[in-house]
Amino acid sequence: MSVVRMAAVAAPFDRDVEAGFARIEKLVAEARAEGVALLALPEAALGGYLVNLDGEAEGPPALDPGGPEIRRLAAIAGDLVVTAGYCERDGDRRYNSAVCVSGDGVLGHHRKVHQPLSENASYGAGQGFAAFDTPVGRLGMMICYDKAFPESARALALDGARIVVCMSAWPGSRTHPSADLAEDRWKRRFDLFDRARALENQIVWLSANQSGTFGDLRFVAGAKVVDPGGEVLADTGVGEGLAIAELDVELALATARRSMAHLADRRPDAYPVSVA
Numbered sequence: 001m002s003v004v005r006m007a008a009v010a011a012p013f014d015r016d017v018e019a020g021f022a023r024i025e026k027l028v029a030e031a032r033a034e035g036v037a038l039l040a041l042p043e044a045a046l047g048g049y050l051v052n053l054d055g056e057a058e059g060p061p062a063l064d065p066g067g068p069e070i071r072r073l074a075a076i077a078g079d080l081v082v083t084a085g086y087c088e089r090d091g092d093r094r095y096n097s098a099v100c101v102s103g104d105g106v107l108g109h110h111r112k113v114h115q116p117l118s119e120n121a122s123y124g125a126g127q128g129f130a131a132f133d134t135p136v137g138r139l140g141m142m143i144c145y146d147k148a149f150p151e152s153a154r155a156l157a158l159d160g161a162r163i164v165v166c167m168s169a170w171p172g173s174r175t176h177p178s179a180d181l182a183e184d185r186w187k188r189r190f191d192l193f194d195r196a197r198a199l200e201n202q203i204v205w206l207s208a209n210q211s212g213t214f215g216d217l218r219f220v221a222g223a224k225v226v227d228p229g230g231e232v233l234a235d236t237g238v239g240e241g242l243a244i245a246e247l248d249v250e251l252a253l254a255t256a257r258r259s260m261a262h263l264a265d266r267r268p269d270a271y272p273v274s275v276a
Helices: 017-033 068-077 144-148 150-158 185-201 249-256
Strands: 003-011 038-040 081-090 093-102 105-111 132-134 137-143 163-168 204-210 224-226 232-235 241-248
Touching: 003 017, 003 163, 003 224, 017 038, 017 068, 017 241, 038 163, 038 204, 068 081, 068 093, 068 105, 081 137, 081 163, 093 132, 093 137, 093 163, 105 132, 105 137, 137 144, 137 150, 144 150, 144 163, 144 185, 150 163, 150 185, 163 185, 185 204, 185 224, 204 249, 224 241, 232 241, 241 249
Parallel strands: 003 038, 003 204, 038 081, 137 163, 163 204
Antiparallel strands: 003 241, 081 093, 093 105, 132 137, 204 224, 224 232
8 A cells, every 4th residue: 555544643541541442442433534544542542651750650551462452452443554552561571562453453563662761660671673564554663762863763764664653652841841832842852853753764754642641741742744855744733633644655755765865875884883
């Protein structure tokens, strides 16, 4: 499938998993009515994020990646490809994870690699980035702070990802918050990372984020779709909603890479080993 209608979600999710599933069902129904084939839900859509970034003692409910909640998410997705974040249980370890599903089951999985502030008090860290094939094309996933590191998106692009989905619970500034969330400096960083990662890798970028407040955190929303030239095609702003856009993915990538192909023009021999 080359022409893909896709949507990124800005919405609030908390510890009430049942209420979260009700919200997801509504969002999937709305997306389906809009003809969407790929829907990106935020980080921690199943069970909510942490209440603060200071080392919360009790985090979200830890779910089995092969358990009933993920199967339920797949059943809700049906003919759509849906990505969502959740707290993964693996033995006695927890991970901040993302899953990609359709009605056929799990298509891909990712554990958050980069952990801000005291998030490592609640989660283990993932170890890498890998793209995977889906009915809407080859996808890559990352979670929130992962996008602050250019190597994350570059690894996925080099692995053939045509579309990268970044799921976040990205809050406003902790130290110098703005009364107007649209002017918040962490909101500006959130948007800059989205556009830069799409442009430097010449890929399609979906950015989903939590909205509203939870615990000590005020989320910046800002769900968006960005094209391979770094142009924002749809954006929810600081409010809840769906950012919906349709494009011919292969044509968009070919057009962006026609004269200056950032991936093909790389010079790995000229870079230090630590950043190659």
